[in-house]
Structures are given as structure tokens and as C-alpha cells.
């Protein structure tokens with residue numbers, strides 16, 4: 318028999334059953350977070366690829382199975398997938414000029430679910446008014462179709478964001494994933510939306526995962542992109558600032574770039590979240606400071622254990638769009654090109670966030686200073702659920718159609734110092 322002088326501590330034996338915070342992480346109808354999320358508009362499809370009269374698309378949002386289509390008159394429609402007659406899927410339906418027609422018995426519904434024809438009934442359905450296909454309001458902006466799934470009387474304005482407003486004449490919105498099967502209803506992933514939304518408040522993972530651990534993954538690092546000191550784990554803690562803003566969580570990461578003449582420029586790389594599920598990323602591949610932010614992402618829960626990502630980029634530069642989509646490589650490849658061994662040796666966001674589990678287990682976490690942004694975000698999301706339960710409008714609800722959200726994401730020049738001067742010079746003060 319083996320004996321030890323002291324009891325072994327910290328073994329896995331006898332631990333309580335792992336659990337997650339249901340209030341934070343469940344999104345179905347009637348759950349606290351599900352009800353809070355239903356107070357906002359969410360992207361459901363890309364406008365450009367939702368073609369008038371084309372086959373309907375099947376999707377799932379906040380635990381509800383939906384069909385999205387564009388009728389022949391160009392109106393976007395979002396209805397329950399299950400037909401109000403006897404339940405056949407409208408995914409097998411046909412989109413016509415004024416609505417969608419079920420394959421089973423030919424009932425036709427318009428974009429607001431009114432039954433406008435019952436093909437096999439006398440007089441095409443003398444009592445068709447009694448049938449109503451459950452539907453949700455849809456609206457379009459920034460190259461995306463949005464849906465509102467909350468209480469009709471509390472429907473807010475579709476939000477505007479300054480980053481995407483007022484495109485120049487030669488600019489357009491890029492908002493479609495050029496991936497077969499994922500172009501219309503976003504990019505799907507089989508883990509909770511919070512694994513990725515929390516990641517957007519977690520800058521230390523960029524330093525470790527995207528560089529130190531797996532090799533530099535942001536294309537352009539050290540050339541036209543971010544300098545190697547941006548990714549230095551020994552510097553990251555002192556270079557980060559987290560802020561709770563009036564619309565979400567924002568972090569700023571300071572870093573330095575030395576010019577050929579030895580002059581050092583200090584920049585701030587800022588990522589700004591707009592609750593409940595929006596954030597902007599600066600150009601993370603190319604140093605492009607002090608311009609107007611041009612891009613936003615939305616992380617939309619499909620259900621508790623899966624989500625879809627949407628984006629919109631306002632630009633006249635297809636390279637910017639390409640840099641965004643292909644900007645992170647793993648061993649010089651895109652994620653889907655990796656071998657099993659490469660997934661292990663060169664992990665990126667997919668490996669890290671996917672392996673947290675379909676829902677991350679709050680009871681098994683050990684949080685530290687680098688998780689400040691994540692903790693702030695969780696608190697703000699829970700406050701959002703509290704507000705909805707208390708009958709108040711939650712954060713970021715827009716009632717005035719002219720209001721424009723300010724997005725503070727970007728890469729900003731903070732200061733410069735001449736060659737040879739040390740980092741305590743005034744350039745860095747006040748940050």
C-alpha cells in the first residue's frame with residue numbers, strides 16, 4: 318500500500334456535480350436571459366443572399382425553429398417553421414409573389430402569417446382567417462435582415478450604429494459569409510453564444526492563444542500588422558484597461574510601434590461591446606489607426622448550445638473584407654484545412670471556445686485578473702435580465718428612431734515619443 322505523509326489535495330475525486338448559471342446561459346422562451354434577449358432586434362439573414370422568390374431558409378433563433386424567406390415582392394418574412402395547418406415544415410414550401418405556400422395541402426401565408434389561400438378548401442378557404450402562421454417582424458439595415466421576437470407592444474426601434482451609418486458613395490456593406498451553406502443565415506457554431514461573446518471581452522487570449530502558444534496567427538504580424546510586443550505576455554497585464562460604459566464593456570490594449578527613425582508611437586487597440594450581443598473589431602490584421610470604425614459583429618444564440626455569427630463591414634476595399642474573413646490563420650491555414658494534429662498543435666478560437674463545452678460550466682471556473690472584462694460583461698447581462706423582470710427597459714433599447722449608438726471600437730494613436738526616450742515619457746500619460 319502506498320502511503321503519503323500528507324493527504325493528497327485537489328484530486329478529482331468526490332467533486333460536486335458541475336453546473337452552469339442557468340439565469341445567464343439559457344435563452345429559450347420564458348427564461349430570464351431568453352426574455353431579455355427578446356427585447357432586441359437580431360440579425361437572421363444577410364439581405365443580399367436572401368433572394369426574392371428563392372427557396373426558404375431554415376434557421377433557429379433563441380430556441381425557436383423559424384423559416385426566413387423573401388417574397389416575390391421583395392418583403393422579408395420570418396415565420397414558424399411548423400405549418401399552422403397540420404405541422405409540415407415550411408422549409409419544403411414554395412415562395413410566391415405574396416407569401417410562402419406549404420407543400421402538404423397548399424396553404425399560403427403572407428409575411429405576417431395571414432393565411433391568404435387554402436388551396437384544397439372550398440372557395441380557397443372561406444374560413445381561412447381562422448388560421449394564422451406565427452410570425453415575427455423583420456426589418457433590414459446594413460446588409461442584414463433583423464428579426465424582433467419580443468412582446469409586440471415593447472418593440473424598440475431598429476438600432477443605428479455610427480460605425481455603419483452614412484456610407485460614402487463608393488462604399489457598400491459586406492455582410493455575407495462566402496462559405497457554402499452559411500451565407501444566408503450566418504455562420505453556425507455548436508457552442509453557446511456566450512463562449513464567443515465573452516471572448517470579445519478577453520484580450521489576454523490574443524496574447525496567448527493567437528501568438529505565444531500557436532505562433533503568430535494574425536496575418537501581417539511584424540510586417541504591415543501588429544508588432545510582436547503587442548502579443549508579449551509579460552507586458553499585457555499592465556497594458557490593459559477595462560471600462561464599464563453606458564452600453565457595455567470596452568477594453569483598450571496599449572502597444573508601441575517603433576518607426577525607422579526610432580520614433581515610437583503608442584497606440585490603443587479598443588474593442589467595444591454593445592449589449593446584448595454586438596461588438597466591433599478594429600482591423601486586427603493591418604495597422605490602420607484613427608479612422609472611423611467600419612465593422613460590427615453580432616453573436617446570435619440559436620439555442621442554449623449553439624449560435625450564429627453575423628457581421629457587416631462598410632467599406633470600398635474588398636481587401637479589408639478579405640482581411641477580416643481570412644485574417645486569422647493557424648499554421649498558415651484556415652481552420653477547416655487543418656489536420657487533427659494541427660488542431661492540437663496550432664489551436665485558435667474554434668478549438669479554445671468550442672472546447673469550453675456547449676455551455677461553459679461556471680462551477681468549474683477559477684477567475685483571475687485577466688477575466689475582468691468577462692466578469693463585467695456577465696454582471697451587465699444579468700442586470701439586463703433583472704431590468705426586464707422588473708418591467709424596465711433594459712440597456713441599449715432605442716425608442717427614438719434618430720438615435721445613433723456610438724461605437725468606440727478602433728485603433729487610436731495615443732502619443733509619440735522621440736527615439737531614445739523611455740516609456741515613462743508623457744506620451745503614455747493619462748491612458
Ligand code: FES
Nearest residue numbers: 400402403419422
Ligand atoms: S400542413 Fe401545411 S398546408 Fe397542411
Ligand SMILES: [Fe+2]
Nearest residue numbers: 522523527666
Ligand atoms: Fe480570438
